[in-house]
Amino acid sequence: MARMTMIEAIRSAMDIAMGRDDDVVVFGEDVGYFGGVFRCTQGLQAKYGKTRCFDTPISESGIVGAAIGMAAYGLRPCVEIQFADYMYPAYDQLTQEAARIRYRSNGDFTCPIVVRMPTGGGIFGGQTHSQSPEALFTHVCGLKVVVPSNPYDAKGLLIAAIEDPDPVIFLEPKRLYNGPFDGHHERPVTAWSKHDLGEVPDGYYAIPIGKADVRRPGSAATVVAYGTMVHVALAAVADTGIDAEVIDLRSLMPLDLDAIVTSVSKTGRCVVVHEATLTSGFGAEIAALVQEFCFYHLEAPVMRVAGWDTPYPHAQEWDYFPGPARVGRALIEVLEA
Amino acid sequence: MDTAPLSLHVPEPAVRPGGQPDFSNVTIAKAGAVTRPAVDAEAQDIRDLAYSIIRVLNREGEAVGPWAGLLPDQDLREGLRHMMTLRAFDARMLMAQRQGKTSFYMQHLGEEAVSCAFRKALAKGDMNFPTYRQAGLLIADDYPMVEMMNQIYSNESDPLRGRQLPIMYSSKEHGFFTISGNLATQYVQAVGWAMASAIKNDTRIAAAWIGDGSTAESDFHSALVFASTYRAPVILNVVNNQWAISTFQGIARGGSGTFAARGLGFGIPALRVDGNDYLAVHAVACWAAERARRNLGPTLIEYVTYRVGAHSTSDDPSAYRPKAESEAWPLGDPVLRLKKHLILRGLWSEARHVQAEAEIMDDVIAAQRKAEEHGTMHAGGRPSVRDIFEGVYAQMPPHLRRQRQKAGY
DSSP states (O other): OEEOOHHHHHHHHHHHHHHHOTTEEEEETTOSSSOOTTOTTTTHHHHHOTTTEEEOOSOHHHHHHHHHHHHHHTOEEEEEOSSGGGOGGGHHIIIIIGGGHHHHTTTSSOOOOEEEEEEOOSSSOGGGSOOOOHHHHHTSTTOEEEOOOSHHHHHHHHHHHHHOSSOEEEEEEGGGSSSOOOSOTTSOOOOGGGSGGGEEOSSOOOOOTTOOEEEEOOSSEEEEEOTHHHHHHHHHHHHHTOOEEEEEOSEEETTOHHHHHHHHHHHSOEEEEEEEESTTSHHHHHHHHHHHHHGGGOSSOOEEEEEOSSOOOSTTHHHHSOOHHHHHHHHHHHHHO | OOOOOOOOOOOOOSOOTTSOOOOTTSOOOOTTOSOOOOTTOOGGGGGGGGTSOBOOBOTTSOBOSTTOOOSOHHHHHHHHHHHHHHHHHHHHHHHHHHTTSSSOOOOOTTOHHHHHHHHHHSOTTOEEEOOTTOTHHHHTTTOOHHHHHHHHHTOTTOTTTTOSOTTOOOBTTTTBOOOOSSTTHHHHHHHHHHHHHHHTTOOOOEEEEEETGGGGSHHHHHHHHHHHHTTOSEEEEEEEOSEETTEETHHHHGGGSOSTHHHHTTTOOEEEEETTOHHHHHHHHHHHHHHHHTTOOOEEEEEEOOOOSOSSTTOOGGGTSOTTHHHHOTTOOHHHHHHHHHHHTTSOOHHHHHHHHHHHHHHHHHHHHHHHTTOBTTBSOOOOTHHHHTTSSSSOOHHHHHHHHHTTO
16 A cells, blocks of 8 residues: 555556556647656656657647547547646537447447546636536536546546546546645645545556545535535534535546435435536536435525636635635535524 | 728639539649659658649540559449449438438439549458448448438337437448547547557558538647647548538638648648549549558548539528539539440440449339338337437446436336
């Protein structure tokens, strides 16, 4: 067992997948020689050669389009989009191609690709390096959407994603790359080396896609979160002293509805948290499902805490980011309702 | 500086409905006049091939020049048969659409040589990433017509289970990637497939297909830069049939003169060929396939042809171009041109042609009867409602199972 950052865990997942299967190839902008702007692919080109890990032109539709063609051939491409904010030129390829190739060809062709992209804010990235576009993918039938919240999950889920027979969007909360950031930006940064889930096996393991995890058991309310917001929710629970259960979805599509229903049926109160903008966000889907499946257990309206419905601002980042204070207020509100 | 106010240039075709068809602006090289470079030629050394038109069959029906002489007699007769089959198939399916047996159809009239002759230049295992007007790739590879019709009818035997618009075929076995209907996306996918073949040190090559209008899409340019950068073993085909629905090719082409010239800026050897000349299409495709297989990289080919029919059964070309324009098209009819050549060579006759036409139509009708036993769009056997929910993922996730149950299945 080693201590790894989320970057090292992601790198280890690709390393192991490439070592086990010659058909796994890794490419994207700055991904080859340099190892990616966040260094997730560092050393892979040196280890596996230029035809297994390489740089691409700055063309996201080209990266994903080529990956789809390679998958049709029989490879398992795991590509990087440098920031989730840059994925839009590839959106056509992802939504109308990757997502539907199995369906439209009745399985004659398939599309086992992984598209990794750093997501979320908290690094003063402004409106073009901070977005959380997960709902744009969960709305597309045929894609799977995974958002890990820690190094252990990141490695196991990425290995599962690479082995998955269908296209997987793998969103990496960039603020979690180097530590379990809980939204208390005024406090010193914590490192993964001091966190239980920074302990990552060196070898192979896979975590099934579609299974949530309870990060903190509790009885007063349920907080449904994923990615960075899992740590923010835990901080809000600690700050308020409310005995809330915190669910880390890990995978948005497929969604572990059973985990949500089990918890909310027990607590009767639910707060959904995400960093993405509120309106038509994935929280709306969760809230709708909770009222559909837990209506008679609910003691309070389902609350959503999310990014404001504005572009991600630069200077006012911490006024935008749905930190522990906002989550804490929502928890108090559902308890008082 | 004292200048007049700016004004926007919006190109217009030479003639509109009511006008006299005019193709005097289309410069046609003499058959046999264009050189045949070595397959390892550099793009900059053969720039003129992107601006001329490679032709083999002359007006008299003779095969002339350095691109002639590649196909044995038997293959020529077979090529004619493929084109005639595609034309008969189109005629019957167009009629079936008019009879309400399917919702939609797209025919190839006038463009039969492009996909039929190209297929002959490929080997088993090569992969096409086609658009909606290359069914000749399937016909010339002996894909069963009944299967094509089952798909067009969306009947109980539809290999795609009613999920796809008619004619959006898919056959991995016959080197035919699932048609999207979404324009240009397949172009860069073909490059990716070719890159994969090179990564695996395979011998198979890919072919990308696009129309003149869709070259304006960004995926076309992504494809060219990827193909050029990684020297992918891919043939980049542009079928210039003059019309993108109602939009003439000048809107997509701009001031560059030809679509083939698009390749030159990427350092990709680019050829322009008479798309109504079976022999020329085949010869140029063989040249490009040999380049790809020898690991010399991509080739861009522009096929100059004319879309004689409507874009689809939902289109009415008389609203935007002169009715008689196709008759004025200077490159003639691909079926008649190959027929003339075969007769001249003593390999064919008018009588045999009439007989072949009847035999082919009988085959198409027989296939149609067989397909219709399994239903048409609005009558007879249909795919199951269950099929809506299958195949979205390899394993059906719980939410789809719930929805399927709600639908009653």
